[in-house]
Amino acid sequence: MAVIERERPVVDRPPPAPRRNYPKWARRAPLLPALIFLIIVTQLPFVATLVISFMKWNSLDPANRGFAGFDNYVNVFTDPDLRSSVVNTIVLTASVVLISLALGLGLALLLDKKFKGRGFVRTMLIAPFLVVPVAAALIWKHVLYNPEYGLFNGILNWLGFDAQPDWISTMPMSAVVLSLVWQWTPFMMLILLAGLQSKPIEPVEAATIDGASSFQIFRYLTFPHLRQYLELGGLLGSIYIVQNFDAVFTITSGGLGTANLPYMIYQTFYQAHEYGEASAAGVIVVAGSILIATFALRTVSSLFKEEKR
């Protein structure tokens, strides 16, 4: 998995170091501890996962351990629960990323304008992202969604509505998505705001003088500049949310058809003790992530090139 295709940055070599010729090992020495540590802790377990994925191994039945060929993969692909967890992962990731990107874009555009208390509003908007994820999920589950004394139904009651829906059981997936959108919109907003504020001002001024409407300025100047930041936010968001465990674990405990792949793998290995199948599912997740990661690395790499210029 270490070999991931990407565009090679073109302008990446710094000028050769001044005169004093360092021996190669002296240059490499400071790098090695970090590199070796990372290879041992992150790469070797993946190799182990790959090996175990071809084994028959249930820890409750240790005598029956052996080679399984592709059985685990066949099981993973034919197990309806695991298949639905793949679908759930895609639905969850796509909806959270798209909705929070759209909201984040709107908020970033608002915060890019000058108004009283802008810094304070920005601080308020960042707050959801800084609540510890498990804590945030608990607050949504118990304090906001609870059908009897949750804030949402409290507000409905207050406004004089009779309806007191049980949010989590009637719309479990939306409940998880909403809580994650709340946490991730600030992240998208921060990235897009940084993009907006790095936008050169002269073309906009020139366009204004030439009589361009604010929609035209957004469509032809702001948006193209923002595109790479939108991509970056979307891809980083995908990488973090594909792996989401906290919200699913806390809000629905994987029930009501919301179990995503990380939760499913956790359950297969931690509760069902099916080590082989859990590993096969893990390998599939890695394969999927490599797809996303390839695009992500490309985006980061292009921003990286720009910075070097």
Place this chain on the structure above:
Amino acid sequence: MNPQWIKHGWGVLAWFFGLVFFAPVAWMFLTSLHSESDAATNPPSIAAPLTLDGYAEFFDAGAWPPLINSFSASIGSTIIVLLLAIPAAYALSIKPVEKWTDVLFFFLSTKMMPVVAALLPIYLIAQFSGMLDNISFLTLLYCSMNLPIAVWLMRSFLAEVPKEILEAASIDGAGLVTTLRRVVAPIAMPGIAATALICFIFSWNELLFARVLTGVVAGTAPVYLTGFVTSQGLFLAKVCAAAVVVSLPVLIAGFAAQDKLVQGLSLGAVK
């Protein structure tokens, strides 16, 4: 339409959304200060008298050990990560090795792999080496989780040290230690602080590894919080107090370093 009016309109809209997004956080704070019976009313009792009972109950129920575990895993891993990442970043920016971009992107690629795929082998290693429910083992894992981010961040900060100054120092006869101490460190210090903050936040928030690898002894604060997942009855003030206490270090760190937050989360791609 009057442009002045529009301008105010945008501000009002921004304030509106700011308040909407902040409302759950504000409500969490307020509920944590209510008594259990006031916390569980419908409609909500906003003006109920304030009390610290929720916090007292949270701390009486054995909250200190998990908090201390979280602090030692987060601070310990942050220190180790910095010790590994700063020399590595040096070898990727100031005195770069050959093919340094490839190395840099290798670091990043490890961050894109889902941790859940490595969960089982890591669990087995912990089991066979007797390191289950051991906070040192978790600390090491958090190091590997944060090392790529730290290397990327530190590299982008060290790359800001102007080459001319380094050359001038070398011409003036400054040795490696002097150069690092007097030239590089002052410029890199804010970057080191930002990197430390990001690593701290990520370790502090982590749940999956902690949940699988720790138990009664080494359980961290997020693991402690999962005890509330299936709670029923009168516990809202307590759960809010717990959420506030556990989130407080991150809220403080995050607000203190708002600008560095974006840079860290985008792995240094956004300045």
